[in-house]
Amino acid sequence: MIRKYTYGNPIETDAVVEKKETQTGSLPYFSVEKTETVKFSYIMDPADVVYGLGENVRGINKRGWLYESRNADEPNHREDRHSLYASHNFLLIDGKDHFGVFIDYPGILTFDIGYTKLNELVITPREADLDVYIIEGESKLDIVKQFRQMIGRSYIAPKWAFGYQQSRWSYMDEEEIRDIAKQHRDRKIPLDAIYLDIDYMERYKDFTVNQETFPNFAEFVKEMKDQNIHLVPIIDAGVKVEAGYQTYEEGVANNYFCKNVKGEDFVAGVWPGDVHFPDFLNPDARKWFGHSYQFLLDQGIEGFWNDMNEPATFYTRERIDEMMEDASNREWDLDYFLDFKDKVSVIANNPEDYKKMFHNMNGERISHEKVHNLFGYNMTRAAGEAFEELCPDKRILMFSRSSYTGMHRYGGIWTGDNLSWWQHILLNIKMMPSLNMMGILYTGADMGGFGADATEDLVMRWMEFALVVPLMRNHSALDTRRQEVFRFENVDAFRKLVELRYGLIPYLYSEYMKAVLYNDMYFKPLSFVYTEDPFVSQVEDQLMVGESLMIAPVYTQNAAGRYVYLPEEMMMLRMRGLHDYECRKMEKGHHYVEADLDQVLLFLRPDHLLVLGEAAQSVAQLNTEEFKVIGFVREKAEYVLYDDDGYGKDYENCSNYTTITVDKTGTWKTEGGKELNLQIELYDTTGKRI
Numbered sequence: 001m002i003r004k005y006t007y008g009n010p011i012e013t014d015a016v017v018e019k020k021e022t023q024t025g026s027l028p029y030f031s032v033e034k035t036e037t038v039k040f041s042y043i044m045d046p047a048d049v050v051y052g053l054g055e056n057v058r059g060i061n062k063r064g065w066l067y068e069s070r071n072a073d074e075p076n077h078r079e080d081r082h083s084l085y086a087s088h089n090f091l092l093i094d095g096k097d098h099f100g101v102f103i104d105y106p107g108i109l110t111f112d113i114g115y116t117k118l119n120e121l122v123i124t125p126r127e128a129d130l131d132v133y134i135i136e137g138e139s140k141l142d143i144v145k146q147f148r149q150m151i152g153r154s155y156i157a158p159k160w161a162f163g164y165q166q167s168r169w170s171y172m173d174e175e176e177i178r179d180i181a182k183q184h185r186d187r188k189i190p191l192d193a194i195y196l197d198i199d200y201m202e203r204y205k206d207f208t209v210n211q212e213t214f215p216n217f218a219e220f221v222k223e224m225k226d227q228n229i230h231l232v233p234i235i236d237a238g239v240k241v242e243a244g245y246q247t248y249e250e251g252v253a254n255n256y257f258c259k260n261v262k263g264e265d266f267v268a269g270v271w272p273g274d275v276h277f278p279d280f281l282n283p284d285a286r287k288w289f290g291h292s293y294q295f296l297l298d299q300g301i302e303g304f305w306n307d308m309n310e311p312a313t314f315y316t317r318e319r320i321d322e323m324m325e326d327a328s329n330r331e332w333d334l335d336y337f338l339d340f341k342d343k344v345s346v347i348a349n350n351p352e353d354y355k356k357m358f359h360n361m362n363g364e365r366i367s368h369e370k371v372h373n374l375f376g377y378n379m380t381r382a383a384g385e386a387f388e389e390l391c392p393d394k395r396i397l398m399f400s401r402s403s404y405t406g407m408h409r410y411g412g413i414w415t416g417d418n419l420s421w422w423q424h425i426l427l428n429i430k431m432m433p434s435l436n437m438m439g440i441l442y443t444g445a446d447m448g449g450f451g452a453d454a455t456e457d458l459v460m461r462w463m464e465f466a467l468v469v470p471l472m473r474n475h476s477a478l479d480t481r482r483q484e485v486f487r488f489e490n491v492d493a494f495r496k497l498v499e500l501r502y503g504l505i506p507y508l509y510s511e512y513m514k515a516v517l518y519n520d521m522y523f524k525p526l527s528f529v530y531t532e533d534p535f536v537s538q539v540e541d542q543l544m545v546g547e548s549l550m551i552a553p554v555y556t557q558n559a560a561g562r563y564v565y566l567p568e569e570m571m572m573l574r575m576r577g578l579h580d581y582e583c584r585k586m587e588k589g590h591h592y593v594e595a596d597l598d599q600v601l602l603f604l605r606p607d608h609l610l611v612l613g614e615a616a617q618s619v620a621q622l623n624t625e626e627f628k629v630i631g632f633v634r635e636k637a638e639y640v641l642y643d644d645d646g647y648g649k650d651y652e653n654c655s656n657y658t659t660i661t662v663d664k665t666g667t668w669k670t671e672g673g674k675e676l677n678l679q680i681e682l683y684d685t686t687g688k689r690i
């Protein structure tokens, strides 16, 4: 059951698609205090667990920190930060009470979850104009499902986007990209996409291609696609100020850009130099910007990533002018030097600048500050809405850096500029189920880490987790050590891991699609499945992946294994590759499990099945009819395999669902869907192969 409570005059965010009536009674669970804004407080029991907040720092259990919804270009994903690129204002309280709370508010908001007082949860919006939804249900998962139902179906990525993807900021030209493709293909490392970062553009201008470095772009896109490699260009939020540049001219002529205090087009500095920001909150501007992607679609592009859409600003001229003016009139002493240094450090992404930017929302002038967290969402929505018109029958890959609830209908996200740090593998693990709660299912982190220099063992361990993550993209920053896997010594080990990913795709894709279609979570904390086990809420470094598997990634350097908690008897699959693995039955409880650097630890649940395919060099070449099915069967196990063509939108077609049943003797049958050719690999409860 969902109840909505309204305070003041909320700005419509379009987060919710199934509208609810506003209740008249008082808000349950919370005490509400009217201050200059409004404050919602809830007293937690020491054992209560608080889930949620999607993309943010720290744990699956969010207790013990102050979080802020303030979308920020934050390249330091350290635990002392309060926000990253997104605002996902949903919490699920699990303890003496069980409920979800969604705060639909586009401005700045804090969640003090036991920071000021250990047992107090306090939610404070900047202003008292918001909708609060209280969601009650039978279980944690049921609460999440109701929330998801209310905010609408999650975006569906094309199937090729489940392949391995290679990216790096600094691929400069055709030649370099051709070589990246060749290095993978020569070594038989499967690959489905190569990313184009800002350097493909002509001086960082959206919807342009540099003619010197990519002289025959459409032909080049085709050349790559003939090898089943998709090129995925980046689109930045800011439009370069340059007379004669089409996107700029159109935006100016139609008043599609955000305004400054004087009503002129707002200017900030980002990669192209001075830019204007499209007013994505204005439906006309949104439509215009979305349709601009056509320039790239026309050249054969089928996927994009939207960047810098918090929006990130490097500077505004006013701020620099003020600072320089002040500096030239001052005596330089230590105090002034320190003052100056502080001023320089807040030139970028300064909240004061956002106050001077304005939107046109249905004719009303709204300060950006009030709707800050909606910007990236609406940039991606612009594209998503346009794709519906431009290519209604085809899925386009789309994911964004910044987001707010609602954006999950138009694209996924990547989790931004992490670092090649071991602790960021752990952060990646913890963030995934929190994002899934928000309906963000097509997601992943920069594998191997974006900033800082990676090492071979870090990239390998990271890949061992990433190989169950929908968005499996190796991405790194300019001037860091190169981390494409072919550059390392143990290329064979990497190849076998990527092949394992491709073998897992039938299962992973099936689980992803069912999660989308049933408002389910693809990644779950263990506590969402083993609801009666008192220990599982403590487990934050193991995840359920779909209905059959649990993964326990190794995320510490020089570790020869790790402690794993088994919430029930399970079949351990210690895998080096598709044809190189060991199965062993393990009892419920705590174990230390060894895992060599190139070994992944997966665990199969009893009476569940894992469908494994053969590897191929790309998703398009996967065999979708012949599988090996690994089962750990006490009596009978059933698995519904979802599959479709991976491009179109015929999701509800019943031929997409094939039910596979296997009994303990290994007898199998399929129902519905399509004819499959299965090879059954069964283990009995003693762990012996049948």
Ligand code: MIG
Pocket (backbone or CB within 6 Å): 168, 169, 197, 198, 234, 307, 308, 401, 416, 417, 450, 475, 476, 477
């Ligand atoms: O200021 O386009 O998060 O993935 O490689 C940095 C260059 C801008 C930030 C993105 C990152 C991308 C980079 N961008």
